[in-house]
Amino acid sequence: xxxxxxxxxxxxxxxxxxxxxxxxxxxxxxxxxxxxxxxxxxxxxxxxxxxxxxxxxxxxxxxxxxxxxxxxxxxxxxxxxxxxxxxxxxxxxxxxxxxxxxxxxxxxxxxxxxxxxxxxxxxxxxxxxxxxxxxxxxxxxxxxxxxxxxxxxxxxxxxxxxxxxxxxxxxxxxxxxxxxxxxxxxxxxxxxxxxxxxxxxxxxxxxxxxxxxxxxxxxxxxxxxxxxxxxxxxxxxxxxxxxxxxxxxxxxxxxxxxxxxxxxxxxxxxxxxxxxxxxxxxxxxxxxxxxxxxxxxxxxxxxxxxxxxxxxxxxxxxxxxxxxxxxxxxxxxxxxxxxxxxxxxxxxxxx
Amino acid sequence: xxxxxxxxxxxxxxxxxxxxxxxxxxxxxxxxxxxxxxxxxxxxxxxxxxxxxxxxxxxxxxxxxxxxxxxxxxxxxxxxxxxxxxxxxxxxxxxxxxxxxxxxxxxxxxxxxxxxxxxxxxxxxxxxxxxxxxxxxxxxxxxxxxxxxxxxxxxxxxxxxxxxxxxxxxxxxxxxxxxxxxxxxxxxxxxxxxxxxxxxxxxxxxxxxxxxxxxxxxxxxxxxxxxxxxxxxxxxxxxxxxxxxxxxxxxxxxxxxxxxxxxxxxxxxxxxxxxxxxxxxxxxxxxxxxxxxxxxxxxxxxxxxxxxxxxxxxxxxxxxxxxxxxxxxxxxxxxxxxxxxxxxxxxxxxxxxxxxxxxxxxxxxx
Numbered sequence: 001x002x003x004x005x006x007x008x009x010x011x012x013x014x015x016x017x018x019x020x021x022x023x024x025x026x027x028x029x030x031x032x033x034x035x036x037x038x039x040x041x042x043x044x045x046x047x048x049x050x051x052x053x054x055x056x057x058x059x060x061x062x063x064x065x066x067x068x069x070x071x072x073x074x075x076x077x078x079x080x081x082x083x084x085x086x087x088x089x090x091x092x093x094x095x096x097x098x099x100x101x102x103x104x105x106x107x108x109x110x111x112x113x114x115x116x117x118x119x120x121x122x123x124x125x126x127x128x129x130x131x132x133x134x135x136x137x138x139x140x141x142x143x144x145x146x147x148x149x150x151x152x153x154x155x156x157x158x159x160x161x162x163x164x165x166x167x168x169x170x171x172x173x174x175x176x177x178x179x180x181x182x183x184x185x186x187x188x189x190x191x192x193x194x195x196x197x198x199x200x201x202x203x204x205x206x207x208x209x210x211x212x213x214x215x216x217x218x219x220x221x222x223x224x225x226x227x228x229x230x231x232x233x234x235x236x237x238x239x240x241x242x243x244x245x246x247x248x249x250x251x252x253x254x255x256x257x258x259x260x261x262x263x264x265x266x267x268x269x270x271x272x273x274x275x276x277x278x279x280x281x282x283x284x285x286x287x288x289x290x291x292x293x294x295x296x297x298x299x300x301x302x303x304x305x306x307x308x309x310x311x312x313x314x315x316x317x318x319x320x321x322x323x324x325x326x327x328x329x330x331x332x333x334x335x336x337x338x339x340x341x342x343x344x345x346x347x348x349x350x351x
Numbered sequence: 352x353x354x355x356x357x358x359x360x361x362x363x364x365x366x367x368x369x370x371x372x373x374x375x376x377x378x379x380x381x382x383x384x385x386x387x388x389x390x391x392x393x394x395x396x397x398x399x400x401x402x403x404x405x406x407x408x409x410x411x412x413x414x415x416x417x418x419x420x421x422x423x424x425x426x427x428x429x430x431x432x433x434x435x436x437x438x439x440x441x442x443x444x445x446x447x448x449x450x451x452x453x454x455x456x457x458x459x460x461x462x463x464x465x466x467x468x469x470x471x472x473x474x475x476x477x478x479x480x481x482x483x484x485x486x487x488x489x490x491x492x493x494x495x496x497x498x499x500x501x502x503x504x505x506x507x508x509x510x511x512x513x514x515x516x517x518x519x520x521x522x523x524x525x526x527x528x529x530x531x532x533x534x535x536x537x538x539x540x541x542x543x544x545x546x547x548x549x550x551x552x553x554x555x556x557x558x559x560x561x562x563x564x565x566x567x568x569x570x571x572x573x574x575x576x577x578x579x580x581x582x583x584x585x586x587x588x589x590x591x592x593x594x595x596x597x598x599x600x601x602x603x604x605x606x607x608x609x610x611x612x613x614x615x616x617x618x619x620x621x622x623x624x625x626x627x628x629x630x631x632x633x634x635x636x637x638x639x640x641x642x643x644x645x646x647x648x649x650x651x652x653x654x655x656x657x658x659x660x661x662x663x664x665x666x667x668x669x670x671x672x673x674x675x676x677x678x679x680x681x682x683x684x685x686x687x688x689x690x691x692x693x694x695x696x697x698x699x700x701x702x703x704x705x706x707x708x709x710x711x712x713x714x715x716x717x
Contacts, residue, residue, distance in 0.1 A: 055628045155568040156575075187562045189586040190579060191532040195594060198629045199532075202589045202622055203566050206582040210565035210575070217572050237617035240663075241656070245581055245611055248657045252686060253416055253574045265659065280621040287620075290666055294658070310628075 005303065005317055006074035008331035009342070012179075012232050012275045012304035013069065013078045015110055016060040017102060019044045026101035026108070031094075045085030049181050049200065050309075056201070058308035063113055069307045070116050073317060076332070077346060078307075079339070080110060080119045081148050081179060081232065088183050092126035096134065099124050103138050111143045115349075118342055120148035120177055128161060132168035139172040145342040146230065147174050151207045152182020158211070158218030166224045173340045175228040175273070178211055180204040205280075208234040209242050212272065216246070219259045221267050228338055230273045233306060235280035240294035243268060269297040273338050275304035276319070276330065278311040285321030292323065302338060303331045368451030369690055370711035372651045373555070373608055373679035374444070374493070376455050376486055377419075377434035383485065384460060387477035395470060402466045404561035411559070413576040417685045425683030433683035437489055444682045445492055448690050451708065452717055453493050454521065454679075455482055456555050456608065462500055463526045464559045471500035472510065479514050487519040494715065496524040496553055504537060508544040515548035521715040522606065523550050527587045528558025534594025542600045551604035551649075551714055554587055556580040584610035585618050588648060592622065595635040597643040604714055605648050609681060612650035613658070616670040619644045645672060649714050651679035652706065653688040661695040677714065678707045 017023060021041040024032050035041040050057045061069065070078060086098035102122045110117050121138045123131035131147075138144045147169045149157065157178065169176050181204075187193045189203045208231050215221060215229060246264040254260060260267075281288045295301075305317050312319075322330070336343040378384060385393050405412055417423065419432050425443065427436035434440065445453060462474030475498045482495040497514045499507040514520045523545050531537060533554070545552055563569045564579045584607050591597050591605065619641030626633070626640055650671070658664045668676065680688050690707065698706070711717065 055631070152566055153568065156565070156570055157567065159571065182566075186568065188566045189532060189589070190562060190564050190566060190583040191528055191586040191590060192530060192535075192560060192562050194532050194586075194590060195535065196633055198625050198632050199589050199593050201625055201629075202593075202618075203586060205617075205621060206585055207566035209582060210567035210570065210579060213575050213578055214567060214570060217570075217575050235617075235621055237620055238614065240658075241581070241611070241613035241617060244613060244656055244658050245578060247659070248654065249574055249578055253577065256416060256572050256574045278624065280617070280624055282620050282623070287616075287670075290663075294663055296659075 003073050003315060004327065005331060007076045008073065008303050009335040010073065010075050010078035010305050010307070011230070011302040011335055012277065013066065013080050013307045014061070014309065015066070015080045015082050015106070017045070017082065017084055017105065018060070023098070023101040023105055026104040027097060031097040031101070047083065047085050047088070047181065048184070051197070054197065056309055056311070058310045061308045063110070065308065066117070067114060069305070072315070073305065075116060077116050077118055077342065079145060079342070080106065080117055081177070082106060082122050083150070083179060083181055084122060087125060087150055089126065092124055092130055095124035095126045096130040099134050100137070103134065103144070107141060107143070118143050118145045118345070120144070120146040121174070122148055123165065125149055125153050125183070128164040132164040135165070135168040135172065135174065139174065142341050142345050145174065145339045146177045148177050148179055150182045151178050151180050151204060151211055151234070152184070152188060154183065154185050156211060156214035158214030158216070158220050160218065163220070163223065166220055166227055170224045170227045175230050175338055177230040177232045178208065180233040182207065204233070205235050205238045209238055212242065212268065213246060216260060216264050216267055217257045219257065221271050222259050222261070228271055228273065230275065230302065230338060232275050232304070233278060234274055235278060236274050236295065236301065237280045237291050239274065240291065269300065273300055273302050273334065275302050277304050277306040277317070279319040281319065283320040288319060288321035289323060292326070298326060298329050299334045299337060301330050302335050369449055369678060369707045370452045370454070370717065371450045371680050371682065372454045372606070372677040372711050373456050373653060374453040374682050375434045375684060376457060376482065377432050378459065379431035379435045381460070384477050384481055387480040388473060392470060392473040401461055403461065403464050403559055404466065405559045413570070413573040415573060420685055421683050422685055422687055437486060440682070441490065444680070450492065452711070454715065455486060455493055455495050456524065456553070457482055457496065457498055458555070458557055462498055463557070465500070468500060468503040468506065472503060472506040475500050475510055479510070483517065483519050494521040494717070495519050496522040497550070498524055499541065501525045501538060501541060502530050504540040507541050511541070511544040511548055515550060521550065521717065522553040523548070524553045524555060526558030527554040527556060527583045528560050528562070528564070530560050532590035532594070533587050534590035534596045536594070539596070542596060542603055546600050546603050549716070551606050553606045553608055554584070555608035556583065556610050580609065581611045581614055585614055588618060588644060589622065592640045592643050593633055593636060597647045598635065598637060603647070606651070606677065606714060607648060608651045608679070609653060610650070611654065611656055612671060612676065613656040613667050615644060615648070615650065616667065649675050649677055649710065651677045652693060653679040653681045654686045655688050655693050657695070664694070665696050673702050673705050674710055676706045677711045
């Protein structure tokens with residue numbers, strides 16, 4: 001059956017490095033030796049957040065599975081993210097070595113093999129300077145269309161510590177994609193360490209909420225007027241209460257951060273985009289429409305499947321009750337506007 | 352249809368009376384508490400003060416935007432900080448707004464956050480006795496909340512049992528940000544004692560447990576810290592449901608104070624979706640989380656949510672339930688909600704009575 005997603009751009013698919021050993025061809029001599037001598041090459045560096053057999057995790061995709069996914073939904077393009085365990089390392093040097101290898105592995109084993117795939121640049125958040133250097137190194141390849149950072153970091157993403165990363169991203173027309181997940185430097189919830197993984201997942205939306213306010217309050221959007229932020233797998237229904245509360249608090253407390261010279265909802269609608277899955281509104285067309293109306297701005301949502309993670313059943317990538325009139329923007333137009341490098345590459349393909 | 356009427360007058364609300372579910376009493380000075388502490392703990396306080404999980408002793412690490420976090424006009428003419436003078440509170444607040452009943456929410460001296468557990472218990476005991484002697488005995492319109500040293504559940508239960516015999520106490524108060532998420536089993540004896548006493552649990556935004564106040568880390572600005580209160584309360588609800596507390600103690604009520612409420616439907620949807628996928632991890636959670644949210648949690652109104660389209664507020668409250676909201680002012684703090692102007696939508700008489708009075712009468716047994 002022809003999918004309604006024919007020709008769509010999937011802004012969130014995942015590829016996984018099967019083991020550190022797979023990265024050795026992409027490491028320099030020092031790190032290849034280090035990884036071998038220390039037995040690190042035998043580790044898979046998997047994240048505790050995605051137990052391999054848990055219901056949401058899904059089976060890691062190989063190239064044929066990825067192609068089957070692209071075919072099944074009739075996708076014109078997809079942006080691959082590699083969430084790698086190296087984000088949890090404390091050594092910024094080792095983390096940077098991993099990121100260099102991952103990006104080269106991504107290029108050689110995925111982007112060269114499948115022209116419909118584009119990718120996010122994996123960066124070492126342990127060191128914004130090294131992250132900026134990695135952005136500079138990768139940016140020459142137009143198939144890298146985004147910079148990937150986790151939603152739970154050492155400290156909030158708006159902190160000026162991270163600004164070298166934003167400067168590099170802005171310079172190259174790369175949106176910063178904040179993806180669910182984190183480094184576990186501290187408890188994932190403001191109340192401490194929850195007992196269950198389901199609670200860690202639930203806490204992601206609140207982490208996104210904090211990161212968004214941090215970026216606004218610290219002045220990232222003011223300082224980097226060309227920077228776009230994409231929230232990957234944040235859910236969308238928390239956004240209206242965020243906008244209302246932030247708007248109210250900003251009006252009451254704006255001398256606390258006087259450089260925030262516009263109402264936060266205006267900043268968000270202009271500069272922030274969200275991917276569709278995991279879609280967290282209920283299967284109720286009235287509530288879906290109301291939530292989308294509260295979010296405002298037809299251009300804010302980007303189609304995504306989160307493949308190979310199992311966020312929806314079967315082929316139901318589009319949520320029940322999603323308004324038909326918003327589909328053209330959701331499926332392609334919004335992504336083309338959000339990712340200038342992707343849009344340029346796709347225009348080239350057509351021409 | 353969106354109703355954008357701004358109500359300027361509200362004759363029905365004065366006639367029905369108002370229950371204010373969040374009023375902050377304060378000490379004129381630390382000496383106010385001395386008569387309620389034993390000599391041992393008076394000496395300790397004088398010598399060592401509070402021992403907290405934060406660097407500053409006299410303020411929080413995100414300094415507030417007004418002195419004493421208060422309204423500029425709330426400083427009593429006779430001296431002392433805002434909230435420390437009962438006569439002035441009567442004149443400025445209870446009488447002026449026709450407050451039929453007020454729930455005292457005591458945020459100081461921080462027995463809940465004290466690291467020395469014996470001192471924590473002594474501070475909570477003293478705070479509870481002071482609320483009764485200085486406030487409730489002198490003003491029948493006020494009720495108190497039992498402050499407990501929740502990190503020492505044995506002492507907390509003893510304090511609940513000591514106080515609950517006095518009908519002046521109508522709620523048991525805990526900070527939402529404790530050493531561990533509130534659903535963790537170490538706190539269950541407190542919930543058993545609350546059920547036995549027939550009192551709800553009140554969680555007013557507060558707590559300095561040492562964890563960053565957001566899942567993203569420590570925010571820099573008060574503007575963020577204030578915002579994060581809504582997040583810590585979502586973590587509270589998540590924990591109480593996913594740890595099984597709401598199902599294990601099916602008669603226990605939770606009142607969430609000063610954290611907003613517009614987030615509640617979204618949280619329920621997200622938890623339902625996750626639970627349908629992952630309930631094998633939490634088989635003790637037998638009901639969809641949104642049902643527990645709908646039945647077991649209440650929210651105070653201040654700071655009232657301000658949707659961009661005023662009419663959207665009605666939509667949100669319809670989703671939450673008009674029986675869930677408890678009017679509050681947060682007197683004497685800076686972001687006080689005036690009952691005449693709190694809602695920017697027209698409420699029906701039934702809605703008004705529920706939110707401004709009857710829901711609180713029910714939850715607190717007034």
